[in-house]
Amino acid sequence: MHSYDVIVVGGGVIGGAISYYLSKQGVRVLAVEQRTLGYGASSKAAGMLAVEAEYQPDHPLYDLAMESRRQLKELAQLFLDELGIDIGFEQNGMLLLGSKGSLTLEDMRELEPKLRTKEAGVHYEEGAQIRSKQLTLAYWRAAIANGVEVLEQTDVKRLLMKEGRVCGIETSSQKFYADTVIVASGVASSELLPGLCPLLPVKGEIISVTTEKRLLQRTIYARDCYLVPKGENELLIGATSYPGDGTEGVSLEGVMGLLARATALVPELAKAKWNETWSGVRPRTFDDLPYIGRHPEIQGLVMATGHYRNGMLLSAITGQLVSDLVWNNRVPEALAPVSPERRGVVEHGLAY
Ligand SMILES: Cc1cc2nc3c(=O)[nH]c(=O)nc-3n(C[C@H](O)[C@H](O)[C@H](O)COP(=O)(O)OP(=O)(O)OC[C@H]3O[C@@H](n4cnc5c(N)ncnc54)[C@H](O)[C@@H]3O)c2cc1C
The missing domain is CATH 3.50.50.60 (FAD/NAD(P)-binding domain)
Structure with missing residues (x-):
C-alpha cells in the first residue's frame, strides 16, 4: 500500500x-x-x-x-x-494610475519619461x-x-x-x-x-514584447491594462479578463485591445518586437x-x-x-x- x-x-x-x-x-x-x-x-x-x-x-x-x-x-x-x-x-516599485492619485503629471513624467497619461497616479516604492x-x-x-x-x-x-x-x-x-x-x-x-x-474560471491573456532597452523602470498599473518590465529587454502587457471562460487560446480581440491600451500609455511600445502571447485561467x-x-x-x-x-x-x-x-x-x-x-x-x- x-x-x-x-x-x-x-x-x-x-x-x-x-x-x-x-x-x-x-x-x-x-x-x-x-x-x-x-x-x-x-x-x-x-x-x-x-x-x-x-x-x-x-x-x-x-x-x-x-x-x-x-x-x-x-x-x-x-x-x-x-x-x-x-x-x-x-x-522596482509600481505606479498605480487612477483618480485617487497624489502625483502630478509632471511628477509622473519625471518617474517614467515614456509614459503618456492624463490620469493622476500614486507611486508605491515597495x-x-x-x-x-x-x-x-x-x-x-x-x-x-x-x-x-x-x-x-x-x-x-x-x-x-x-x-x-x-x-x-x-x-x-x-x-x-x-x-x-x-x-x-x-x-x-x-x-x-x-x-x-x-x-468561477476567469481567463486572462498576456502579450510579451522585446524592447531594445528598458522602456519603464517600474510596473504601470492602470484600470484596464498593466505594463510589467522584466529585466532589460522584456515587457509584459496584461491582461484581459473573461469571467466564466475556462478555455485555452488567445483571441485577436484580446490582443488588439491590450495593444491599443498599452500603446496609448507608452506610444514608444509600438516599436517593440513581438515575442509571444499566452492565456491562463484564474480561479475566482x-x-x-x-x-x-x-x-x-x-x-x-x-x-x-x-x-x-x-x-x-x-x-x-x-x-x-x-x-x-x-x-x-x-x-x-x-x-x-x-x-x-x-x-x-x-x-x-x-x-x-
Ligand atoms: C493572465 C494571468 C495573470 C496573472 N497575474 C498574476 C500576477 O501578476 N500576480 C499574482 O500574484 N497572480 C497572478 N495571476 C494569478 C495566479 O496565476 C494564480 O492565482 C495562481 O497561479 C493559482 O495557482 P494554483 O496553484 O492554485 O493553480 P494552478 O497553477 O492552475 O495549478 C493547479 C494545478 O492542478 C492541476 N490539476 C487540476 N486538476 C487536477 C487533478 N484532478 N489531478 C491532478 N492535478 C490536477 C493542474 O494541471 C494545475 O497544474 C495571474 C493569472 C493569470 C491567468
Missing part, C-alpha cells in the same frame, strides 16, 4: 509552496499533477506582487499579502543560493515582481530536494473516503493513502470537490477570497485554492500557513476570513 503523511493534488505555485513548507518540517508528501509541474495558471501570471493595487489596508488579505511579499524577497535569495534558481524578484515560471519551479525543486515525491501526468479521479473522512486519492491506475489530502488544483478544484468548492471565488483551511465537515480534507489574481503574491504565506495548520495543527486567526467554513461557501457550492 502506498501511504504518505500528506497528499497534495495540483502542481501549481500553491501546491508547490505547500509541499515546500511541509517538506521543511520532514513531512512525507506525495504531490500529484495531471500534466506537468506549473502547467496551469502558475506559469501564465505576470508575476506582480501588487499588494497596494489589489488590497486596501483594511482588506482581510492586506497583512497576509504584505507578509507574503516580504517572505518572497527572502525566498528569492534562498532559492538562488541553494538551488541556483533566479526567481526574478525585483522591488511594489515588486517575480517571474512566475521560475518561482513555481523553485518551490517544486526545493520540495523535491527535501524528499517530496512527485507524480506528473497523473490525473486524480477522486478522493477516497473511509468512515466519513478522506483517507487518500485514486488516480486512473492506482490508489494512494494519507491522513490529509490537500486540494490545490486551481480552477479544477471544483471538479474534484463538486458542490464544496465553488469557483464568490467573494474574491481564497479557500484556505480544513473543510468543516470532511475530516482529512484541506483546501488551498481560489487565489484568483494573486496566487503568486499569496503563495509563500499560503504555503507556510497550510503547512502549520496540517502539521502543527495551528489555526491562525489570520485564516478566519479565508476559511472554507465562512458564510456563503455552501450556498454558492449548491448554486454552481
Whole structure:
C-alpha cells in the first residue's frame, strides 16, 4: 500500500509552496499533477506582487499579502543560493494610475519619461515582481530536494473516503493513502470537490514584447491594462479578463485591445518586437477570497485554492500557513476570513 503523511493534488505555485513548507518540517508528501509541474495558471501570471493595487489596508488579505511579499524577497535569495534558481524578484516599485492619485503629471513624467497619461497616479516604492515560471519551479525543486515525491501526468479521479473522512486519492491506475489530502488544483478544484468548492474560471491573456532597452523602470498599473518590465529587454502587457471562460487560446480581440491600451500609455511600445502571447485561467471565488483551511465537515480534507489574481503574491504565506495548520495543527486567526467554513461557501457550492 502506498501511504504518505500528506497528499497534495495540483502542481501549481500553491501546491508547490505547500509541499515546500511541509517538506521543511520532514513531512512525507506525495504531490500529484495531471500534466506537468506549473502547467496551469502558475506559469501564465505576470508575476506582480501588487499588494497596494489589489488590497486596501483594511482588506482581510492586506497583512497576509504584505507578509507574503516580504517572505518572497527572502525566498528569492534562498532559492538562488541553494538551488541556483533566479526567481526574478525585483522591488522596482509600481505606479498605480487612477483618480485617487497624489502625483502630478509632471511628477509622473519625471518617474517614467515614456509614459503618456492624463490620469493622476500614486507611486508605491515597495511594489515588486517575480517571474512566475521560475518561482513555481523553485518551490517544486526545493520540495523535491527535501524528499517530496512527485507524480506528473497523473490525473486524480477522486478522493477516497473511509468512515466519513478522506483517507487518500485514486488516480486512473492506482490508489494512494494519507491522513490529509490537500486540494490545490486551481480552477479544477471544483471538479474534484463538486458542490464544496465553488469557483468561477476567469481567463486572462498576456502579450510579451522585446524592447531594445528598458522602456519603464517600474510596473504601470492602470484600470484596464498593466505594463510589467522584466529585466532589460522584456515587457509584459496584461491582461484581459473573461469571467466564466475556462478555455485555452488567445483571441485577436484580446490582443488588439491590450495593444491599443498599452500603446496609448507608452506610444514608444509600438516599436517593440513581438515575442509571444499566452492565456491562463484564474480561479475566482464568490467573494474574491481564497479557500484556505480544513473543510468543516470532511475530516482529512484541506483546501488551498481560489487565489484568483494573486496566487503568486499569496503563495509563500499560503504555503507556510497550510503547512502549520496540517502539521502543527495551528489555526491562525489570520485564516478566519479565508476559511472554507465562512458564510456563503455552501450556498454558492449548491448554486454552481
Ligand atoms: C493572465 C494571468 C495573470 C496573472 N497575474 C498574476 C500576477 O501578476 N500576480 C499574482 O500574484 N497572480 C497572478 N495571476 C494569478 C495566479 O496565476 C494564480 O492565482 C495562481 O497561479 C493559482 O495557482 P494554483 O496553484 O492554485 O493553480 P494552478 O497553477 O492552475 O495549478 C493547479 C494545478 O492542478 C492541476 N490539476 C487540476 N486538476 C487536477 C487533478 N484532478 N489531478 C491532478 N492535478 C490536477 C493542474 O494541471 C494545475 O497544474 C495571474 C493569472 C493569470 C491567468
